[in-house]
Amino acid sequence: MAERADVLVAGAGPSGILAAISAAREGARVLLIEKNGILGGMNTAAMVCPLMGFHAGQTQVVAGLAQNVIDRLVERGGSLGHLPDPLGVTGSITPIDPTALKQVYFDMLREWPNIGLRLHTMLYRVTAEGGTVKSVGTASKSGAQEHEATVFIDATGDGDLAAFAGLPFSVGRAADGSSQPMTMLFTVGGVDFVKVRAMMRAHPEQFILGAGVGDMPYVAVSGFFDAVAQARRTGVLTVQRDRVLFFQGVHPGEAIVNMTRVIRRSGVDAVALSRAEAEGRGQIDEIMRFLKQSVAGFEEARLLESADCIGVRESRHIHGLYTLTGEDVLSCRTFGDSVAICAFPIDIHDPAGQGLQCLSTGSGCCYDVPYRVMAPCGANNLLVTGRCVSATHEAAASVRITPTAMALGEAAGIAAAAAAKRGLAVCDIDVGALQRRIAMFGGIPGRGFLPHSSPAL
Numbered sequence: 158m159a160e161r162a163d164v165l166v167a168g169a170g171p172s173g174i175l176a177a178i179s180a181a182r183e184g185a186r187v188l189l190i191e192k193n194g195i196l197g198g199m200n201t202a203a204m205v206c207p208l209m210g211f212h213a214g215q216t217q218v219v220a221g222l223a224q225n226v227i228d229r230l231v232e233r234g235g236s237l238g239h240l241p242d243p244l245g246v247t248g249s250i251t252p253i254d255p256t257a258l259k260q261v262y263f264d265m266l267r268e269w270p271n272i273g274l275r276l277h278t279m280l281y282r283v284t285a286e287g288g289t290v291k292s293v294g295t296a297s298k299s300g301a302q303e304h305e306a307t308v309f310i311d312a313t314g315d316g317d318l319a320a321f322a323g324l325p326f327s328v329g330r331a332a333d334g335s336s337q338p339m340t341m342l343f344t345v346g347g348v349d350f351v352k353v354r355a356m357m358r359a360h361p362e363q364f365i366l367g368a369g370v371g372d373m374p375y376v377a378v379s380g381f382f383d384a385v386a387q388a389r390r391t392g393v394l395t396v397q398r399d400r401v402l403f404f405q406g407v408h409p410g411e412a413i414v415n416m417t418r419v420i421r422r423s424g425v426d427a428v429a430l431s432r433a434e435a436e437g438r439g440q441i442d443e444i445m446r447f448l449k450q451s452v453a454g455f456e457e458a459r460l461l462e463s464a465d466c467i468g469v470r471e472s473r474h475i476h477g478l479y480t481l482t483g484e485d486v487l488s489c490r491t492f493g494d495s496v497a498i499c500a501f502p503i504d505i506h507d508p509a510g511q512g513l514q515c516l517s518t519g520s521g522c523c524y525d526v527p528y529r530v531m532a533p534c535g536a537n538n539l540l541v542t543g544r545c546v547s548a549t550h551e552a553a554a555s556v557r558i559t560p561t562a563m564a565l566g567e568a569a570g571i572a573a574a575a576a577a578k579r580g581l582a583v584c585d586i587d588v589g590a591l592q593r594r595i596a597m598f599g600g601i602p603g604r605g606f607l608p609h610s611s612p613a614l
Contacts, residue, residue, distance in 0.1 A: 158292075158303050162188035162273065163577040164570070165293065165306035167280050170198020171559050172543035172566035173312030174262055175222045179570030180310075181269040182598075185577055187570075188273045188304060189266075190280060190295060193465075196262035198314060200559060201255045203468035204342040206413055207377075207404050210560040211239050212248030213500035214521030217612040221600030223563035227251060229261045237407060239614060243377040245367025246515065247501050249614055250377060251560075254407045280313065283321035289537045290322055307577040309539045310569050315425050316473035316545035324533045325476040328425070330550035335508035337470035337554065338397070339419040341437025343463040345448070345455070348412045350376050350405060352454035365400075376405040384451045394447045396440050397511040401452060411461065416444050420509055424472035437467045470506065470544075470557065477547025478584060479529035486524055486555045487516060494588045495525030495603030496572075496595060497564035505554045516551075525603045526556060528588050531569055537582040542569040568595055568602065 164180040166173050169191035177189040199205040211219045211227075217239075230236035235257025242250040266272055275297065282294030284303075292305045311318035316326055329336035354373050357364050357380075364380030381401040388394035396418055403414045417440040422433040441463055448455040474480075484490075486503055502517030530547040531540045541547075542565045544557040571594050576583050592602040601607060 158305065160273070161305040162186050163306065164308050164310065164573045165190065165304055166310045166312055167293065167318045168198065168312035168314060168543070169196045170312060170314055170543060170562070171200055172562040172569070173198070173310070174266070175563050175566035176310050176312055176542055176570035176573070177272050178222060178265060178269060179567045180574040181271045183571055183574035183578075184271075185574040186271050188275065188306065190275045190278050190304070192277070192279045194276050195259050196266070197255070197258050199468055200253070201259050202465045204255045204344065204413065204464040205468050205559070206253045206255060208251040208253060208559045209242065209247045209249070210499065210501040210558045211251055212614055213498070213523035214248050215613045216248070216607065218498040218500050218523050218601055218607070219560040219564050220612065221564065221595065221598050222567045223560055224599065226261060226265070226563070229264065230254070230257055233257050233261065235261070235407060237375065240375045241367070241614060243367050243373065243375060244365055244379055246504070246517070248521065250375070252375070252405065252407050280317055280321070283318055285322040288535050290539050293318065307538065308573040308583065310573050311475070311539060311541040311545065312543050312566060314469065314472070314543050314545055316475045316541060319475045319533050319536070319539060319541055319545070320473055322536070322539065324535055326473045327476070328423070328473055329471060330508065335421065336424065336472055337506045337508055339422060339424065339433050339437065339470065340415055340468045341417040341419070341434075341441060341464055342468055343414050343441050344406060344461045345412045345414055345445075345458045346410055346461045347457045347459050348410050349454040349457070350410070353378065356453040378403050381452055388447050388451055393450070394443065396443060399511045399513070401448070414444065414448070417441060418506070418511070419467065424469035434467050438463065471550070471553060473545055474549070474553055475541045475545050475547055476534050477530045477541070478532045478534060479527050479547060481526065481530050481546070481548040481552040481556060483516070483549060483551030486552050487518055489518065489522050489524045491604050492525040492527035494528040495605070496528045496568035496591065497526040497561055498523050498601055498604060499526055499556050499558065499561040501555045501558045501561070503551050503554045505551065523604065526561065526565065528568070528572070528591065531565060532584050538576065540569045540573055540583050542566050564600060567600055571595065
């Protein structure tokens with residue numbers, strides 16, 4: 158039996174790291190377990206960037222520890238900060254360098270000696286009794302170990318801890334259980350953005366554009382629809398995509414390409430996930446040939462780096478005390494027990510095809526995320542955070558974004574530390590006190606807590 162912790166966090170992605178830090182900030186002894194050898198989850202291992210959703214319109218709605226991460230990145234030269242979104246999908250877009258983000262997260266964890274870090278450690282078993290998680294089993298270079306804690310946080314992204322504890326969950330969409338496609342992201346160098354901008358100005362009908370191209374200090378491209386359609390007709394491009402999607406990187410001439418699409422694979426099945434990794438890498442070569450032949454500005458492009466693992470948009474949705482719905486998102490709903498704000502549309506990549514459905518009420522729309530979506534049904538001492546919170550397929554396509562996951566992680570850490578200290582079930586903590594604590598550290602727990610002088614772009 159390994160050393161006992163007050164709070165154990167499984168998963169060191171953006172939500173799990175901030176959960177661990179916020180629990181440690183409350184004085185808890187924290188154990189943070191991560192399957193990879195790096196920190197940052199999908200944003201680093203899968204290179205999922207840029208970040209979107211720090212702002213609703215011009216008003217900042219995610220701050221606190223999440224903003225501290227961005228400030229540190231900017232100081233390192235690893236981010237351009239918050240910029241208006243050229244696509245008009247959300248209020249702001251925040252380019253990041255995944256390598257710099259790894260360094261920032263390690264820097265932050267070193268500041269908290271009460272956080273124990275276990276990398277290269279895979280969760281494989283959970284012991285639970287009467288709705289209380291007793292311990293988790295892990296496998297690593299040290300062999301099999303059991304870890305006890307007073308309160309547990311599932312930040313695995315896939316809801317592994319909750320599922321292994323026997324708690325109820327669903328996968329994918331209600332109709333057939335299919336999840337959104339996975340994507341293997343990659344970075345390209347040698348891109349001529351002058352040519353890209355010229356193409357966008359000359360043929361705006363070929364692109365999704367926000368307020369107009371203007372001077373375009375930052376380039377985000379969702380388009381080249383005719384080029385993709387022609388390549389698909391001639392067999393040059395077989396990937397299930399209807400558009401070119403890429404974002405200007407932090408460094409000159411670099412672009413992050415989000416075009417591979419692996420459909421009908423499960424992120425929680427080892428065989429399916431292995432096949433998805435292979436398929437994603439095979440698609441990179443095909444897409445690179447297409448970009449160099451058919452996309453203005455990519456004639457001299459070269460592959461710089463591919464992600465260490467495929468990006469998973471959706472897998473398990475844990476059943477919580479409340480399930481966030483698509484109607485909640487589209488109606489910009491508020492909740493009395495809100496602990497975060499999300500400013501992102503319902504963004505569904507077709508689980509079985511090439512399309513993309515974006516449902517929005519405008520870039521200024523945002524909604525509250527209630528604490529109850531993090532509290533699984535039938536669990537006394539477990540919270541879930543990140544993309545596996547309790548949400549329908551439609552709502553999950555919005556609430557899954559990184560800034561919201563970061564805000565939920567900070568809230569989960571504070572809540573878990575409070576429950577551990579006071580010997581309470583996670584559903585019995587004082588949510589009002591939690592909200593005040595979030596706000597005290599610069600976070601914004603809900604629309605009712607937006608400061609009158611909220612930071613703006």
